[in-house]
Amino acid sequence: MNIGTKLYYILKSMRPKQWTKNSFVFAGLIFSKSFFNFELIVRSVYAFLLFSLVSGSVYLINDVIDRKKDMLHPRKCKRPVASGKLKPVEALLSAGIILAISLIIAYALDFKLFLVLAGYAIMVSVYSLILKNVIILDVIIIAMGFVLRTIGGAVVIDVEISPWLIECTTLLALFLALNKRKSELLVMSDDASKHRKILNQYTPELIDQMLGVVTSTTVITYSLYTFNAGKSYYMMFTIPFVLYGIFRYQYLVATTDLGGSPELALLKDKPLMIDIILWAVTSFIIVYFFY
Numbered sequence: 076m077n078i079g080t081k082l083y084y085i086l087k088s089m090r091p092k093q094w095t096k097n098s099f100v101f102a103g104l105i106f107s108k109s110f111f112n113f114e115l116i117v118r119s120v121y122a123f124l125l126f127s128l129v130s131g132s133v134y135l136i137n138d139v140i141d142r143k144k145d146m147l148h149p150r151k152c153k154r155p156v157a158s159g160k161l162k163p164v165e166a167l168l169s170a171g172i173i174l175a176i177s178l179i180i181a182y183a184l185d186f187k188l189f190l191v192l193a194g195y196a197i198m199v200s201v202y203s204l205i206l207k208n209v210i211i212l213d214v215i216i217i218a219m220g221f222v223l224r225t226i227g228g229a230v231v232i233d234v235e236i237s238p239w240l241i242e243c244t245t246l247l248a249l250f251l252a253l254n255k256r257k258s259e260l261l262v263m264s265d266d267a268s269k270h271r272k273i274l275n276q277y278t279p280e281l282i283d284q285m286l287g288v289v290t291s292t293t294v295i296t297y298s299l300y301t302f303n304a305g306k307s308y309y310m311m312f313t314i315p316f317v318l319y320g321i322f323r324y325q326y327l328v329a330t331t332d333l334g335g336s337p338e339l340a341l342l343k344d345k346p347l348m349i350d351i352i353l354w355a356v357t358s359f360i361i362v363y364f365f366y
Contacts, residue, residue, distance in 0.1 A: 081161070084155035084160050084161040085135070085161065085166070087154075087155055088131075088135050088154060088155050088156060088161060089127075089132070089173075090134050091127075093134070093336075093338045094123075094127040094130070094131070094338075095341055096130070096220075096221065096224070097123050097126040097224055098123065099224040099244065100119060100122045100224050100228030101119055101123065102225050102228055102240060102244070103119075103225065103228045103229035103234050103236070104116065104119045104228060104232060106362060107229075107232070107234040107235075108362060108363060109232055110363070115232040118185070119231060121180075121184055122184075122188060122228055125177050125192060126192065126195070126224055126227060128173055129173075129177045129178075129195060129196050130195075131173065132169075132171075132173040132174040132177070133174075133196065133199045133200060133203065135166045135167070135169055135170035135173075136166070136167065136170045136203060137203045138154055138155075138156040138166060139156055139163045139166050140203055140204065141157075141203075142157045145157035174196060177192065178196070184231070185230065185231050188227055188230055188231045191223055191230060192227065195220065195223045195224075195227070198216060198220065198223070199216075199220060202216045202217075207273060208272050208273050210277065213252075213273055214249060214252035214256065215249070217252040218245050218249045218252055219245075220248070221247070221251075222241060222244050222245055222248065225240060225241065226241075239296075239300040239303070242300075243293070243297050246292055246296055247293055249289045249293075250286070250289050250290060250293055250321065250324075251337050253282055253285055253286050254286065254324065254325065254328045254337075255336075255337070256273075256274065256277055256282055257282045257286070257328055259274055260274055260277060260278075260279055260282070261279075261328075261329075286325075290325075293321065294314075294321065298311070298314055301313065301314060309361045309365045310361055312357060312361070313354055313357050313358055313361070316350055316351075316353055316354035317354065319350050320347060320351060320354065323344070323346055323347050324340060324347065327340050327344060327347070
């Protein structure tokens, strides 16, 4: 196997499609009305790329840890490590190099960003090794990953971190994480616990109860944010987009296998994609012209 093919499998294992999650780093840029500042845009892009590289290196490590379980999954069995196309030692070596380079660049760019990235890398590594098998705490750690992305995007451009932004990010991330667990239970059925040990402790009824709390709290918190976070009430016009997006995603979880991968749902489901674009455009116009 030539080097080009090997690099392709390394990149594939880093899951570029999931890098859309790192777009949370741009939240601070947009809501601080800094989107027209070229220097800050560049710094935010650097933060996005660094989070993508760090998360990609952790995916490589996670694939090595879960390779035997991934072999039982109808889709994950095709991953390079699980399928044998990429050796575990090659994946771990690549992850170590990528992680080290990413942290060095982050340190040179901004010390606070370096601390956030280092904390993120440590947290998700501990999650992969231990915490992913601790019920409830597993989805909270996933949510914290999104929060750290948001914080990283704010510190790199040196803007104040809004508590509303953190709260909305936390609840939305919990919503996605719980739906991911629910989707895994539905897709894997009787083999769910063999694929992911923690699924043996979850039940659809428990997840539905937790989702009932998180979903309603997410909508209420976002609605309160639209009335209290800025100088204009016009943000309330974005509430219908949030409602539709939440309900559409729940529909996808119940009727398809896209719920297990939010990034795939975003890329493949046109109604959800259009809804998010409309929310983003509307929010941008309100923030920049009506605040």
